[in-house]
Amino acid sequence: MQEKVEAQNILSMNSVEVLYDNVILAIKGVSVQVPKGEMIALLGSNGAGKSTTLKAISGLLKAERGRISRGEITFQGVDITEALAQERVEMGICHVIEGRRVFEHLTPDENLTAAAPRGMSRSTLNAEKDKIYGYFPRLAERKSSQAGYLSGGEQQMLAIGRALVTQPKLLMLDEPSLGLAPFLVEEIFGILQKINKDEGLSVLLVEQNALAALEIVSQGYLIENGRVVMHGTAEALKSNSDIQEFYLGGGETDFHNVKHYSRRKRWLS
Amino acid sequence: MFYRLSGVHHANYVSDSRIFKVPADRNLTAFIFLIGLAAPFIIPSLYLNSYMLPWLIWTAAALGLNLVTGWAGQLHLGYAAVMAVGAYSSIHAARFGVPWEFALIIGGLTSSVIGSLFAFAALRVKGLYLALTTLAMQFVMDWVLTHSPAISGGSHASLQSPTLALLGQEITTDTGFYYVAFGWCVLVTIFMLNLKRTGLGRALVAVREKDFAAAILGVNSFYYKILAFATSSFIAGVSGALLVATFFFLAAPEQFSVAVSIQVLAMVIVGGLGSIIGSYFGVALILLVPGIVNGLVVTLSDGLGMQIDVETLAHIPNAVYGALIVIILLIEPLGLGKLYGNIRDYLMVWPFDQFKK
Amino acid sequence: MDWVFLSELAINGALTGLLYSLFAIGLVLIYKASSVPNLAQGGLTMVGAYVVLALARDVGLPLWLAIPLAAVVMFGLGFGIERVALRRLAGRPVVMILMLTLGLDIFLRGTTLAIWGGTSRSMELGVSYDPLFFDDIFISRIHLVGAGVALALFVAFMLFFRTRTGIKLRAIADDYMASWSVGISVERGVGLSWALASVVAVAAGVIWGEIQGVDQALSLLLLKGLTVAVLGGLDSILGAVIAGIILGVVENVVSDFLDPLVGGGSRELIVAAVLILTVMIRPHGLFGRHDIERV
Numbered sequence: 001m002q003e004k005v006e007a008q009n010i011l012s013m014n015s016v017e018v019l020y021d022n023v024i025l026a027i028k029g030v031s032v033q034v035p036k037g038e039m040i041a042l043l044g045s046n047g048a049g050k051s052t053t054l055k056a057i058s059g060l061l062k063a064e065r066g067r068i069s070r071g072e073i074t075f076q077g078v079d080i081t082e083a084l085a086q087e088r089v090e091m092g093i094c095h096v097i098e099g100r101r102v103f104e105h106l107t108p109d110e111n112l113t114a115a116a117p118r119g120m121s122r123s124t125l126n127a128e129k130d131k132i133y134g135y136f137p138r139l140a141e142r143k144s145s146q147a148g149y150l151s152g153g154e155q156q157m158l159a160i161g162r163a164l165v166t167q168p169k170l171l172m173l174d175e176p177s178l179g180l181a182p183f184l185v186e187e188i189f190g191i192l193q194k195i196n197k198d199e200g201l202s203v204l205l206v207e208q209n210a211l212a213a214l215e216i217v218s219q220g221y222l223i224e225n226g227r228v229v230m231h232g233t234a235e236a237l238k239s240n241s242d243i244q245e246f247y248l249g250g251g252e253t254d255f256h257n258v259k260h261y262s263r264r265k266r267w268l269s
Numbered sequence: 270m271f272y273r274l275s276g277v278h279h280a281n282y283v284s285d286s287r288i289f290k291v292p293a294d295r296n297l298t299a300f301i302f303l304i305g306l307a308a309p310f311i312i313p314s315l316y317l318n319s320y321m322l323p324w325l326i327w328t329a330a331a332l333g334l335n336l337v338t339g340w341a342g343q344l345h346l347g348y349a350a351v352m353a354v355g356a357y358s359s360i361h362a363a364r365f366g367v368p369w370e371f372a373l374i375i376g377g378l379t380s381s382v383i384g385s386l387f388a389f390a391a392l393r394v395k396g397l398y399l400a401l402t403t404l405a406m407q408f409v410m411d412w413v414l415t416h417s418p419a420i421s422g423g424s425h426a427s428l429q430s431p432t433l434a435l436l437g438q439e440i441t442t443d444t445g446f447y448y449v450a451f452g453w454c455v456l457v458t459i460f461m462l463n464l465k466r467t468g469l470g471r472a473l474v475a476v477r478e479k480d481f482a483a484a485i486l487g488v489n490s491f492y493y494k495i496l497a498f499a500t501s502s503f504i505a506g507v508s509g510a511l512l513v514a515t516f517f518f519l520a521a522p523e524q525f526s527v528a529v530s531i532q533v534l535a536m537v538i539v540g541g542l543g544s545i546i547g548s549y550f551g552v553a554l555i556l557l558v559p560g561i562v563n564g565l566v567v568t569l570s571d572g573l574g575m576q577i578d579v580e581t582l583a584h585i586p587n588a589v590y591g592a593l594i595v596i597i598l599l600i601e602p603l604g605l606g607k608l609y610g611n612i613r614d615y616l617m618v619w620p621f622d623q624f625k626k
Numbered sequence: 627m628d629w630v631f632l633s634e635l636a637i638n639g640a641l642t643g644l645l646y647s648l649f650a651i652g653l654v655l656i657y658k659a660s661s662v663p664n665l666a667q668g669g670l671t672m673v674g675a676y677v678v679l680a681l682a683r684d685v686g687l688p689l690w691l692a693i694p695l696a697a698v699v700m701f702g703l704g705f706g707i708e709r710v711a712l713r714r715l716a717g718r719p720v721v722m723i724l725m726l727t728l729g730l731d732i733f734l735r736g737t738t739l740a741i742w743g744g745t746s747r748s749m750e751l752g753v754s755y756d757p758l759f760f761d762d763i764f765i766s767r768i769h770l771v772g773a774g775v776a777l778a779l780f781v782a783f784m785l786f787f788r789t790r791t792g793i794k795l796r797a798i799a800d801d802y803m804a805s806w807s808v809g810i811s812v813e814r815g816v817g818l819s820w821a822l823a824s825v826v827a828v829a830a831g832v833i834w835g836e837i838q839g840v841d842q843a844l845s846l847l848l849l850k851g852l853t854v855a856v857l858g859g860l861d862s863i864l865g866a867v868i869a870g871i872i873l874g875v876v877e878n879v880v881s882d883f884l885d886p887l888v889g890g891g892s893r894e895l896i897v898a899a900v901l902i903l904t905v906m907i908r909p910h911g912l913f914g915r916h917d918i919e920r921v
Contacts, residue, residue: 086811114793409899
């Protein structure tokens, strides 16, 4: 039974704790499972620990003086808790970090080249690039201009495209919709969905824009104060009254309601 | 003795912003001050004169640089040139017949004016570019110094310092020189300790952290940068003058070359940016350890019966000095002050912190 | 006005300037690949020259073998410097990194002199000291050779930064975190840039060692190299070459006018003035990248 679950989940994170600077406990026992070929969302407000969760999976914690102090992470059944960031990329985990951080002084084409894994042949790289330009035709148009001068949406597309060059099996995105116009968010999410369908790529999406995220994912985790407080299918989450109230902007509007606070409180304990 | 935090509770802002938050610190400082006063009677004159005295004056100078680099966050690689300005103007003034008290102030003020020129570079650029500009300005000042016989003292490029006299007393003994250096260092230290607690100190830190943001909050970063450079240059100028008056007795351009600028910066950074006690440690390390290591090498090679080349021996202190900078930065980038702080914080609650976990 | 004399000054200035470029290319390489200002390049150049001499004199190898071997040794040293020192300070404020490289510079110089002593040695490349004549213009042969080496390195590195490895190095300079996120080994990239800069230091050490002797003065090239690098834009190799030529010509021609007025020795002043003016007027130099700020 256990093995069967392992085989289905491409990534499994078991009660992971992360310490920054050996003092600050950023996440306190988060468990997240990503089934193979599915899209999963991590929802939650600012500072809840979503980005830290992604960094724990991609190994970028080290760059910020953080470390996993408890728990384990397995990817395709292999324990990667101690692996280096670049080893994880080689295994097929790629993290599109927050804030559209493209290589500004390189052209979009060079951005893609820079992400090419070691030993990838020129023809494979070109095929990869063509595929990415196929997904994001806007990038193809501007592939020789300086990436720093692309628009926000184009930079986000480039960041995703750059991650795809590494030929990931699990793509993690940190707030891809941040600061983008709704129609662009829709476009990018649409493309993500297409890639997910076409290539069977598993996706772990961190979002504050819960409404948009729940439209495309199959399951969601709600994180608050460094803990998973709710987990369910997208449908279940969408219809949950708490989620509606706090994250989807629906529900009660009476701010004097004491219940509001106490209900939120229940998750924190 | 142990658990010095016991019974110390700060209930209001005034008590929390005291210089010595922990009474034990005040007692320790008073004890060290007394040792400093008694040093001439404890320490042999040779050590007093060749180790203690330069240590104190360089510490005062390093504190001045710490003000501009550690507090206000402005890189400065031309500090020695500013010291030179103070040294030369004081000595010229003293030779002209101005009493030393005023000559020192003249030196400090001239340094302030010239040193503020560096601030204009700091208004335009920061970080690496500021470092390079100040480095270039150091070269320009060096050049002016060596190419103006009127300043540097004729063809020999050396300028004899007149006998130091303060408050009507001629100072000629090692003990006297030591007390002058000690007094100056204590003065600068008290100034720096208090600076932390004033609006000026906080404004400087705001400018360091983000000058744009500071400007938005109403901190005039233009004004504070100039003020920081002017104040630190004053300290530099007087320290430079005292260094010549009590230690070198003869001013020469090499005493204030680029290498010296780098040395003072190394003292500040090895000691810890923004740390006062760190500056004391940093200066001691950079000034004294290379010589000590050299002494050890000599003793060791003699003991083992090895012959070490004279030239090798001459260059070992430099290699050690460079290695010290690198090693301290690798161990603790925030310097010896931070290391001291860590140990102190650990001992402060020892052994009770063991129970916390 | 003596035009022949002036053009001789200009041509020789340009050649000397290319030799400054040779030194500055090392600085630019490291800055381009890691945004770290390397103030230890002077020390590295000195070590490079001494290693060549050690292999040639103390071991007794012919120079044509000693130079490439020294390049290999220095390549390893460059990697080692990254491994031991730079890696631990990645992401720290620039003041600490500047101090680290300054400390390295002092350490390298001190160690070199402690091992080989301070007396000036000669490189003895075997290039004739007789100048070449073009019409009435004298040109030094070794300067011509050095300029050729500088240009060859320039072409080689221009091509290198178009290769996949070169692009990765530029990516690292842009954003460490983003580089890690796509699996680029930032550590190896920065190490490679130090290794290449150390190889450049061997070239600069050999040529300058031949011109002015192998001694501590080699490390004093740092100010000129920095000026050239900043004028060219710190991360532009083309900039370093062109800025080198400009500085060389300006220094040679202006000092010829200025020296009689101030009693000689105005070269250093001119170099410092060029550095100050560049930073004040155009901090990113002739060809440097602008930092793109978006809101």
